Amino acid sequence: xxxxxxxxxxxxxxxxxxxxxxxxxxxxxxxxxxxxxxxxxxxxxxxxxxxxxxxxxxxxxxxxxxxxxxxxxxxxxxxxxxxxxxxxxxxxxxxxxxxxxxxxxxxxxxxxxxxxxxxxxxxxxxxxxxxxxxxxxxxxxxxxxxxxxxxxxxxxxxxxxxxxxxxxxxxxxxxxxxxxxxxxxxxxxxxxxxxxxxxxxxxxxxxxxxxxxxxxxxxxxxxxxxxxxxxxxxxxxxxxxxxxxxxxxxxxxxxxxxxxxxxxxxxxxxxxxxxxxxxxxxxxxxxxxxxxxxxxxxxxxxxxxxxxxxxxxxxxxxxxxxxxxxxxxxxxxxxxxxxxxxxxxxxxxxxxxxxxxxxx
Amino acid sequence: xxxxxxxxxxxxxxxxxxxxxxxxxxxxxxxxxxxxxxxxxxxxxxxxxxxxxxxxxxxxxxxxxxxxxxxxxxxxxxxxxxxxxxxxxxxxxxxxxxxxxxxxxxxxxxxxxxxxxxxxxxxxxxxxxxxxxxxxxxxxxxxxxxxxxxxxxxxxxxxxxxxxxxxxxxxxxxxxxxxxxxxxxxxxxxxxxxxxxxxxxxxxxxxxxxxxxxxxxxxxxxxxxxxxxxxxxxxxxxxxxxxxxxxxxxxxxxxxxxxxxxxxxxxxxxxxxxxxxxxxxxxxxxxxxxxxxxxxxxxxxxxxxxxxxxxxxxxxxxxxxxxxxxxxxxxxxxxxxxxxxxxxxxxxxxxxxxxxxxxxxxxxxxxxxxxxxxxxxxxxxxxxxxxxxxxxxxxxxxxxxxxxxxxxxxxxxxxxxxxxxxxxxxx
Ligand SMILES: Nc1nc2c(ncn2[C@@H]2O[C@H](COP(=O)(O)OP(=O)(O)OP(=O)(O)O)[C@@H](O)[C@H]2O)c(=O)[nH]1
Ligand SMILES: Nc1nc2c(ncn2[C@@H]2O[C@H](COP(=O)(O)OP(=O)(O)O)[C@@H](O)[C@H]2O)c(=O)[nH]1
Ligand SMILES: [Mg+2]
Ligand SMILES: [Mg+2]
Numbered sequence: 200x201x202x203x204x205x206x207x208x209x210x211x212x213x214x215x216x217x218x219x220x221x222x223x224x225x226x227x228x229x230x231x232x233x234x235x236x237x238x239x240x241x242x243x244x245x246x247x248x249x250x251x252x253x254x255x256x257x258x259x260x261x262x263x264x265x266x267x268x269x270x271x272x273x274x275x276x277x278x279x280x281x282x283x284x285x286x287x288x289x290x291x292x293x294x295x296x297x298x299x300x301x302x303x304x305x306x307x308x309x310x311x312x313x314x315x316x317x318x319x320x321x322x323x324x325x326x327x328x329x330x331x332x333x334x335x336x337x338x339x340x341x342x343x344x345x346x347x348x349x350x351x352x353x354x355x356x357x358x359x360x361x362x363x364x365x366x367x368x369x370x371x372x373x374x375x376x377x378x379x380x381x382x383x384x385x386x387x388x389x390x391x392x393x394x395x396x397x398x399x400x401x402x403x404x405x406x407x408x409x410x411x412x413x414x415x416x417x418x419x420x421x422x423x424x425x426x427x428x429x430x431x432x433x434x435x436x437x438x439x440x441x442x443x444x445x446x447x448x449x450x451x452x453x454x455x456x457x458x459x460x461x462x463x464x465x466x467x468x469x470x471x472x473x474x475x476x477x478x479x480x481x482x483x484x485x486x487x488x489x490x491x492x493x494x495x496x497x498x499x500x501x502x503x504x505x506x507x508x509x510x511x512x513x514x515x516x517x518x519x520x521x522x523x524x525x526x527x528x529x530x531x532x533x534x535x536x537x538x539x540x541x542x543x544x545x546x547x548x549x550x551x552x553x554x555x556x557x558x559x
Numbered sequence: 560x561x562x563x564x565x566x567x568x569x570x571x572x573x574x575x576x577x578x579x580x581x582x583x584x585x586x587x588x589x590x591x592x593x594x595x596x597x598x599x600x601x602x603x604x605x606x607x608x609x610x611x612x613x614x615x616x617x618x619x620x621x622x623x624x625x626x627x628x629x630x631x632x633x634x635x636x637x638x639x640x641x642x643x644x645x646x647x648x649x650x651x652x653x654x655x656x657x658x659x660x661x662x663x664x665x666x667x668x669x670x671x672x673x674x675x676x677x678x679x680x681x682x683x684x685x686x687x688x689x690x691x692x693x694x695x696x697x698x699x700x701x702x703x704x705x706x707x708x709x710x711x712x713x714x715x716x717x718x719x720x721x722x723x724x725x726x727x728x729x730x731x732x733x734x735x736x737x738x739x740x741x742x743x744x745x746x747x748x749x750x751x752x753x754x755x756x757x758x759x760x761x762x763x764x765x766x767x768x769x770x771x772x773x774x775x776x777x778x779x780x781x782x783x784x785x786x787x788x789x790x791x792x793x794x795x796x797x798x799x800x801x802x803x804x805x806x807x808x809x810x811x812x813x814x815x816x817x818x819x820x821x822x823x824x825x826x827x828x829x830x831x832x833x834x835x836x837x838x839x840x841x842x843x844x845x846x847x848x849x850x851x852x853x854x855x856x857x858x859x860x861x862x863x864x865x866x867x868x869x870x871x872x873x874x875x876x877x878x879x880x881x882x883x884x885x886x887x888x889x890x891x892x893x894x895x896x897x898x899x900x901x902x903x904x905x906x907x908x909x910x911x912x913x914x915x916x917x918x919x920x921x922x923x924x925x926x927x928x929x930x931x932x933x934x935x936x937x938x939x940x941x942x943x944x945x946x947x948x949x950x951x952x953x954x955x956x957x958x959x960x961x962x963x964x965x966x967x968x969x970x971x972x973x974x975x976x977x978x979x980x981x982x983x984x985x986x
Contacts, residue, residue, distance in 0.1 A: 464882070499882040499901070503962075
């Protein structure tokens with residue numbers, strides 16, 4: 200089986216992280232976002248993954264060669280000269296997708312959940328239509344585009360953008376399975392699959408919904424990245440608790456790379472991910488944070504709801520909070536207060552940031 | 560022989576020093592580890608023929624003041640007495656009211672000092688200056704240079720540049736008059752009481768002229784006795800060949816706001832290198848790490864992994880846990896700073912507790928370091944209806960929970976906070 204993953208967006212909302220690393224390679228819970236999906240696809244029997252890429256593809260290509268070997272699958276890159284949106288890339292990869300009659304998966308690259316690929320295939324085959332999309336329940340449907348469908352059959356009637364009166368609490372979860380016949384609908388030009396293709400398919404009775412069980416999050420922006428991390432770690436707690444770190448100084452769900460070094464009298468957690476080679480000196484307090492590879496947090500600092508970029512360095516007695524994101528190789532001097540800052544890569548911060556802002 | 564009078568004011572004064580002045584009379588607030596007044600007393604006691612120091616104010620006699628007086632008398636081996644005005648008589652009325660006490664024993668001269676200044680107290684220099692200038696009847700004001708803008712907040716002195724005679728004196732003018740300002744430290748001869756007496760007589764006559772039916776005599780008497788040295792005496796004496804200014808370029812600052820107490824501590828701690836090296840903490844094995852000038856009371860209990868300084872004063876019985884950081888702050892008697900907490904530009908009140916990893920931080924209002932004549936601004940709390948960022952002050956027995964931040968805030972006494980606060984007064 201095949202899968203096409205849309206990885207061509209600029210990931211602007213996950214800046215400053217995505218200024219130095221393409222979004223699919225940003226580690227979410229110590230694994231590149233993309234690999235969460237690829238590994239789940241492999242488990243469901245996918246043997247050929249096509250990445251629809253448009254920018255920074257060199258890095259991605261190199262990383263994928265290594266993964267091809269490790270996972271024993273084929274990974275192709277389908278390069279676009281101009282961004283083709285969320286549907287156009289399917290037309291570009293038409294040949295790769297139509298060399299058999301099998302259905303194929305299409306995924307947004309930045310959603311995280313317990314991937315239901317096997318169920319998708321089953322449901323799709325039972326229904327025998329052109330497409331099945333996964334939907335997930337949200338609390339505040341008015342913020343999203345919602346999907347209106349028949350509860351018992353799953354047949355989609357329509358899509359409503361940001362509904363002002365309640366029509367449904369299910370939204371598109373960014374995971375689809377299609378039969379090759381669907382590709383005739385798509386031309387090789389920038390096209391939105393959600394806005395231009397799905398409504399027509401629904402009208403013709405060719406699009407069905409499958410409801411996702413369990414957690415789901417679009418981790419395309421820092422706030423949601425952290426929320427998604429909390430959900431993901433909770434699911435690790437249920438499915439593979441041995442992967443989480445426990446013991447004195449660790450609270451709740453904490454994931455620590457074995458190469459990280461943690462000093463004395465630290466309190467870590469709940470909901471923390473510590474990447475490879477990270478150093479936490481003595482007396483550090485971290486909660487609800489992701490600390491990426493090679494970062495160094497000096498003693499007695501306090502971090503909450505923040506993402507510390509690769510190889511960044513946070514001084515002693517620093518207080519960092521409120522969705523602060525440090526890009527790669529940022530230096531925060533001792534004793535500063537950093538509140539909701541977005542710090543671009545390779546920047547050195549010498550003054551406190553008492554109110555949220557972007558540090559160029 | 561010499562005497563000295565220190566004007567200590569009373570409970571209605573020092574409002575800019577709240578909430579700290581709720582707990583202790585402002586003149587007894589510790590600056591660089593010792594009560595503000597002790598710096599004055601020590602400077603006076605160093606003069607060989609200083610016989611007595613009189614504190615004049617309108618505080619009810621209280622235990623704290625009594626304890627301070629008896630300790631200071633012992634330490635400095637000099638008579639120190641507190642004279643209580645029956646009401647606030649102003650900076651000149653109090654000394655006039657108690658003139659017999661001041662003059663008893665026949666001092667040739669006496670100093671008068673505001674309690675709320677910090678200074679290197681160049682008292683011997685003022686005495687020499689008095690000998691060199693004018694006749695023995697002349698009065699000396701200690702002056703210093705301010706910048707033009709800030710001079711408006713002080714008493715301003717125009718002098719004859721050759722003779723240093725005061726030609727003109729105006730208190731807190733609305734427009735620029737002079738950049739030489741009054742430091743609130745004076746050297747008088749007994750003759751000053753004739754001049755104050757004249758003002759008193761005149762006030763009394765005015766009272767008789769303008770008092771109306773039914774007003775009590777005592778009230779009229781009281782109003783006649785309220786005399787301001789600055790506006791009523793100096794302004795009149797200027798240009799009469801009686802009043803001189805001795806200008807100093809040594810350190811000097813007012814202590815009006817709590818923020819200026821931190822600044823004044825810095826100045827005195829720096830002076831300790833010369834005057835009291837034993838009061839400055841040094842880095843020793845098993846002791847905390849200090850940076851710059853730090854005062855630690857011997858009864859404080861400090862973890863060796865704490866890092867203190869510069870400009871930190873730690874009071875009696877304070878407990879400081881592991882990995883605590885304190886900079887530019889005053890930690891008062893009995894406070895507890897738990898592990899990993901961080902205190903910057905703040906005053907932590909008596910018996911207050913700061914939880915683990917909590918951050919208590921203020922914004923310093925230091926004088927512009929690039930202007931040698933800049934003074935500390937002791938502005939009002941609010942500007943354009945918003946609290947101006949200031950040092951953070953925790954009143955006594957305030958509890959700060961673990962892991963929160965208290966930024967640019969003033970917390971009134973006995974408050975248990977349960978979350979972070981920024982730019983707020985917490986009642
Ligand atoms: N191949 C390709 N993929 C795209 C393109 N635009 C968006 N995507 C992908 O489609 C998915 C959904 O897009 P968005 O959620 O908008 O993410 P994004 O565009 O990467 O990020 P933002 O810049 O923050 O919007 C992501 O997996 C993107 O990588 C495109 O033009 N070409
Ligand atoms: N004894 C006494 N001291 C006073 C009185 N008024 C002010 N002081 C003290 O005199 C000094 C100067 O105070 P003041 O002139 O009010 O303030 P400034 O002009 O802002 O310095 C301070 O040490 C006050 O405590 C008073 O009525 N009686
Ligand atoms: Mg986008
Ligand atoms: Mg997205």
